[in-house]
Amino acid sequence: MSQVEIRELRKSYGALEILHGVSLNIEEGKFVVLVGPSGCGKSTLLRMLAGLETVTSGDIFIGSDRVNDTQPKDRNIAMVFQSYALYPHMTVAENMSFSLRLKRESPAVIEREVKRAAEILGLTTLLPRYPRQLSGGQRQRVAMGRAIVRNPQVFLFDEPLSNLDAKLRVQMRAEIKQLHQRLETTTVYVTHDQIEAMTMADEIVVMRDGKIEQRGAPLELYDRPETVFVASFIGSPSMNLLRGIVVTKDGTFGVKVANGDVLPLDGDWSKFVGKSVTYGIRPEDISLGRDDLRVRVDVIEPTGPETQVLGTVGGDKVTVLLKARADYAPDATVGFAIDQTHVHVFDAESGRRLTSSSQKALAH
Amino acid sequence: MSLVAERAPYAGRSSVRQWWNNGNALPYLLLLPSAVVIGVVILIPFFEALQYSFTNSSLLEVGKFVGLDNYTKLLSSKDFWNAFRFSVIFALANVIGCYILGLGLALLMNMEMPFRGFFRVALLLPWIIPSVVSIVSWRWMVADHNAVFNQIIQLFGGRPIFFLSNNDWAQFIVVLIKIWRSFPFMMLSLLAALQGIDRSLYEAAALDGATKWKAFWHVTLPQIRDVSIVLCLLMTIWSVNDFDTPFLLTQGGPANSTENFVLLAYKYTFARNDLGTGAAISFVTLIILMVFIVIMLRRQREA
Amino acid sequence: MSLNSNTLAARWRLFAIMVVIVLVINFPIIVIVANSFQTTEQIMLNRSIIPQHFSFTNYEFLWGQTSFFRFLFNSVIVSGGSMICGVSAASMAGYALSRFKGPVLSIYSQALFVIQMFPIILALIPLFIVFRALELVNSPIPVIIIYTVVHLPFATWMAKAFFDTIPRELEEAAQVDGCSKFQAFLRIVLPLSGPGMAAVSIFSFLFSYNEFFVGSVFLRDESSMTVPIGMQMFMQQFATDWGSLMAAATLAVIPTFILFLMVQKYITYGAVAGGVKG
């Protein structure tokens, strides 16, 4: 059963529409990550879920209730903010117990709940402190503690890790995931960082310009992006995208790109011959061997286990991720092999994924 | 489809109640107390006074409607233009004087020094003491040829100046006292603005080879520009509407040289018992101020 | 210009400069205080700034022979009252202006500017009639109300400027935690507004404590007069008694001075005129 259901949700400020009719079901216990570049409407969507923004049109259901006009306090949700939003004039314990005190829970219940949450998050020794006496990571934990204490139906996270340094972010990422595994509360998590999305989510919802671009399990999105946007957004380093035209020769198909190379395609593309497409190949699916793709090298970036080669093909930038060590002189032209089974083809005009006749048959 | 999908939207609920329950009324409720007192203390009297300005009312009775008579009489009266002239001089000199003094001291106060907190309060004293008190003491210091000021002047070999007897000196001293009374506010506000400037801007400027003077000119001033404009506008309003300084020091004299609009309105209303003209003067003041402020704000926005 | 690069010597040099500036600027006040410890004859006789004799005669006179301490008490009532009213009204309105948008709010905010320009002399007669009808002349209530309104625009801007510095997310968190919007204001925003409210309070108090014109119309009875009005009457009755006048002036300054010393670290908040743009 869906814990959260959003139907045809729209949000506009005056004439400016931010969300263009978004529909989304979130099943109970799932960890859903809304991801997208800034301004895509993901935060607005989350805030509407929380009741912090009014609904222009459409419906939001949480549990069995339509909550469009319900106050945040009556939605049975908890939210963790980007800035943590800890009340500076309250101690950690007071911060965490605030919602329970508002509900006039008995002191015994409050103490029990706060203790439980503090233990889960390792905050027990920090309870008498004030937020200003805490480090960034500790504050982050208190913010989560405040959410946990309430036993809400839904957790909402609004970019909770973006104020932390890189190392702490990785650590907290794992902690949040662990927490979710332990509590199994439905969670909606907003981030602009696709790695966070990939590592934490049960399901990722990629948003762009106030619409859902694609949703699915992390690896599903990685393996089969439906649009150029998703293809470029998910994965790091991001997918190489080369413009070209579908050509055929001797019954095999390929895409002819700017520098004249014809990049190999698998399967039957006869329907698309002559069409302008975007040829997508992830950096890790390019290797040494055949000369499928001749790249003019700009920079070599060795990281130890891998070597990243940054270069250009025609006018397009290309990244190659080699599992081996390599050393090329700048401006040298190097040939690489493409793993044809991992090629993505998109309509150059609409940006949507194109499928060869054979692949289609395979999929069904 | 899930269970919830079957539920129909809550069409029956009244939208007004909904609006109320959502806390949308809150901003209006928050404004209510101040709106009510403003309504009682300003709006009602405002329209009443507007009505007076078109009549020949006295303090005791509402007079006949005389159209624009009060206004036309005013604009052709010497006293009005005399008050206009002094109001402009007073406001202009006060704003400029306060700004220069206030900014200078704010810059000094923005530097590290021992006992900074004490200086901050000490420099606010002229602002925090009642006008009646400070003006009495100023009067005592300047009124006479052997008063403190003149003692000092004579100490340096000057001839005593009769500050309150000469038109120009009287204007000077009224402006000086007004600056003295109001610069601390300017200083305080500018100090807050200065403290709000990002220090890295100065570091960047220093790396770019800017001298202190250039850093002041190209970093400090632009950063406090908006605050400065607002402060100067406020100061203008407060100067034009200042009653205490000229009234308590000179009563507008000598020979009306320190009579501003408020004093003139006061004189008409309370001494000549001519409420109509008194009200008309106040409205002319209000209109002049509004036109000035609107022009300044528009220019600020364009710039 | 790095502000901390001053050497120790430079700081003390600056200190010396500031001492001179403070002395020059506060010269009139120093004169008042110094002369309050001399009898009138001594003041008139030697007319020097530094007292040659030291006596408490003037203060004894004020204590025993005049209503000065009643004025002081009235002033505290009036200023305290209008401070409480002003801070309450201004904080609510300032919060509304800081957090909400809409045509009503923008009209209100513009109206504040006009009120700021409004010459209060215009309103005095109609107001006097109203408050007379309510039998409130010589009572602190009308004065408190009028003072509240007169300083309301600026107090509101100050409050708004301060609320603008408090992150909205705090209230949103409170709302999610179970507060209504108003509760969030009361329980989260207001407790955090101490410094800002302190600044607004000082401003309100100062304005009311020092105001002369409105008070002189409404407070006629010697038993209801505030310090400035009483001082003015004092100047009539004891016109040539400079000693008592200076002593009264000194005493009049003390309450605000103490108040300022107490809250001096907050006063710069009051000057966040950046928020005054309306």
Next chain:
Amino acid sequence: MKSKMAVRRRTTLAFALLAATSVLGISGSASAETVKLQFWDMIWGQPEYIKAAQKIVQDFNKEHPEIQVEYRSIPWSNWYQTFVTAVSSGSAPDISTGAGYQAVQLYKMGAIRPLDGMIEKMKADGDLNDFAPGTVETLRFDNHYVSLPWGLDIRLWYYRPSLLKAAGVEPPKTWEEFRAAAKKLTADGKYGVVASGDTGGSHYVLSSMLNNGGGMFDADRKLTLSSNDRNVEALEWLSGIVADGSMHPASPGYSADDRRATFFRGEAAFSLDSPNIYKQAGAVSDDIAVLPPMQGPHGDTGTIFWVNNIMMYKQTKNPEAAETFVRWWSQNELPLWTEGHTGQIPARQSFLKDAVAGDDRYKYIVDNYIPIGKTTATAYKGIFPALSEVEGEGVLQTLTQQIFQGVPVKDALPQAESRIQEILNK
């Protein structure tokens, strides 16, 4: 919230009670039937005046338990605003004292209840004969007695005998001698004459015009400020003193108190002031002498004087009680002189003996100056409302300041004339 309000109200009440008891010196237990009257008295003297007046009121209250009068002293600054706002808002007192023309002006506004009945009674029992001749009639306006005289105020010249002696100057008898003496006395930071720029200063102008047989109005109440040559001549005389450098240069900016202090300090030899002023002079009191009335160039004498009075307001709810008080006050106000040392000259001749007792200068003024006193209305018999505005509005002060600044009479006078005309036209 509610309880707070109640507390506030109770404190206000407590205030009022406290104030009432402290001012009246009576217990708050006055019964419900007692009539309460508000009496506003101007401050007619030094602090001891207020004490004397309060004591008289206390005596009245003791003598009349059914009438309780509340005394309040009104400062001179903004007195006009005080009364007019009070009248316009319905919070006027029952009785007040007032300077020269306040009664007629307020009468014209409809605020005054004439004392006709009371004065008829006083006439009948002969009490009215006690008043200085003409003073009661002066306050008759529109066929009503708008108020009852209590004190006469007058301006006269004082000089410092020691200064004159040191300079070898005889007290001047004519304007010409005065100007010459003033010039001779001006040296070493001392000046012949000191004046002020306030209302007290404008009395220099009024007094000298009347001294010269001039005046602001003719018998038909027409303004003759600049058309009467005697006025111009008088102003030219003052102007000449300024031109000679004999006038203290601080004069235009001085208040009456500054002027007095300067005169007492011996920095000027002549000053125009009210009777009794030497009593404030402390140690130098004996070195202040009254200058005998001077003759103008045409042989005239004269100076400005006012009949100050006590009046009843229309808003009073108890006219009988108010009349009782006015009459009682009028008959029992002698301590204002004997204890309060007011500078006024009693309107009742029976008070004169006690008032002037042991004070030769005071007696001299009563004998020699009162007879030559004239009102601002001058040639017009009686007084009229606009006089109050003419004197109080600031036109004359401006004229005075200009004259003392050395602005030529021909430049200053027309402006003053047109401003006064504007007031009269209204």
